[in-house]
Amino acid sequence: MSSDEPWHVPIIRALKDNDVRLVVHVPDNVLRPLIEATATDDFFTSFAATREEEAVGIICGAAMAGLRGIVLMQTSGFATLANVLASLAVAAQIPALLMVSERGTMGDFQIAQAITARAMLPILQSLGIEHHTLTRLDEAQFIASRAIVQAYKTQAPAALILSPLLTRNLPGRPSAGAA
Amino acid sequence: MQRRASNLKLMNRFDLTCRLVSHLKRDEAVIGGIGNSNFDLWNAGQRAQNFYMLGSMGLAVPIALGVALAQPERRVFALEGDGSLLMQLGVLTTVANRAPKNLAIVVWDNAMYQITGSQPTASAGQTDFVAIARGAGLENSAWAADEKEFDALVEQALAKDGPWFIAAKIDGSAPKGQTPREPVIIKDRFTRAMAVKPLSG
Numbered sequence: 001m002s003s004d005e006p007w008h009v010p011i012i013r014a015l016k017d018n019d020v021r022l023v024v025h026v027p028d029n030v031l032r033p034l035i036e037a038t039a040t041d042d043f044f045t046s047f048a049a050t051r052e053e054e055a056v057g058i059i060c061g062a063a064m065a066g067l068r069g070i071v072l073m074q075t076s077g078f079a080t081l082a083n084v085l086a087s088l089a090v091a092a093q094i095p096a097l098l099m100v101s102e103r104g105t106m107g108d109f110q111i112a113q114a115i116t117a118r119a120m121l122p123i124l125q126s127l128g129i130e131h132h133t134l135t136r137l138d139e140a141q142f143i144a145s146r147a148i149v150q151a152y153k154t155q156a157p158a159a160l161i162l163s164p165l166l167t168r169n170l171p172g173r174p175s176a177g178a179a
Numbered sequence: 180m181q182r183r184a185s186n187l188k189l190m191n192r193f194d195l196t197c198r199l200v201s202h203l204k205r206d207e208a209v210i211g212g213i214g215n216s217n218f219d220l221w222n223a224g225q226r227a228q229n230f231y232m233l234g235s236m237g238l239a240v241p242i243a244l245g246v247a248l249a250q251p252e253r254r255v256f257a258l259e260g261d262g263s264l265l266m267q268l269g270v271l272t273t274v275a276n277r278a279p280k281n282l283a284i285v286v287w288d289n290a291m292y293q294i295t296g297s298q299p300t301a302s303a304g305q306t307d308f309v310a311i312a313r314g315a316g317l318e319n320s321a322w323a324a325d326e327k328e329f330d331a332l333v334e335q336a337l338a339k340d341g342p343w344f345i346a347a348k349i350d351g352s353a354p355k356g357q358t359p360r361e362p363v364i365i366k367d368r369f370t371r372a373m374a375v376k377p378l379s380g
Contacts, residue, residue: 054269057238057240057270061246065250066249067245084234086234087233091233
């Protein structure tokens with residue numbers, strides 16, 4: 001691992017190490033380097049869905065048929081998901097992998113993002129969904145990889161939240177992602 | 180095959196579901212949408228390759244798309260009601276642009292939210308699902324005028340490259356029973372069935 005690599009590079013390694021080949025996203029500017037990296041790499045099948053709920057349905061179907069997938073979304077998109085998580089992924093014990101760029105905190109100017117950001121963790125907690133917030137470049141691959149392993153071993157959904165501490169370029173921290 | 184939704188024969192969902200299942204000879208996957216769509220699929224004869232949705236209204240097509248992408252060698256059907264499809268119309272554009280050859284979408288259109296008290300849906304008014312599907316980019320979209328034509332469309336979807344969109348006007352008959360509320364058992368059985376290579380030929 002290089003200390004000056006962009007934040008999405010260890011995430012890509014974690015996805016590849018765990019054979020997560022299907023990437024379905026609803027676009028987000030913070031996620032852009034990760035979306036672009038998966039779209040230009042033949043390892044992945046990467047495309048946009050019209051809604052986050054649709055994307056979760058797609059990766060749940062794929063997971064049951066042997067293809068590992070992940071949904072990329074922003075915080076406000078996560079807030080649309082309570083029903084599908086409760087009545088499909090949690091109820092049927094499907095290892096749906098979610099990756100959320102954490103908006104609405106640490107200076108975000110969008111008030112809608114700020115309110116949904118406060119709702120996100122309570123929603124995950126009340127549904128009993130394993131979740132981790134990634135803040136450091138030197139921890140990102142380890143946490144992402146282990147969360148994926150656990151989701152499949154325990155047949156349960158899992159959420160990885162990408163903090164601005166990881167995705168913004170902060171001097172003095174081992175994080176060098178493009179702002 | 181191009182035809183308006185008006186003046187089509189009202190058929191019966193259970194009868195058409197039995198007809199569909201009778202055509203399945205190669206371990207095809209079937210995703211039964213929430214409510215009466217999966218209840219009649221259950222009562223048409225349980226198959227391990229069927230996934231019965233007990234929640235997540237509107238997601239039969241997305242789930243079927245995920246299965247189709249995972250297993251291009253297996254044919255996959257999504258059975259969805261009109262109210263459910265209206266919840267997730269955007270997925271038709273996703274299917275059209277991914278264009279999985281092995282996916283067929285079947286819509287049972289009784290123009291009502293039957294299970295919640297038969298409130299009218301948009302297709303009781305001006306809305307035509309085949310016109311929507313064509314507009315989304317699904318060229319192989321058709322109304323089945325009668326049972327014979329439904330059989331022919333299913334045979335076509337099994338034999339030729341898709342994606343396919345087949346819509347049928349159905350009556351207001353109640354489903355033949357209900358699916359047991361066992362999501363983990365349903366998922367486990369389906370997952371194990373998907374791990375077995377489908378019959379070829």
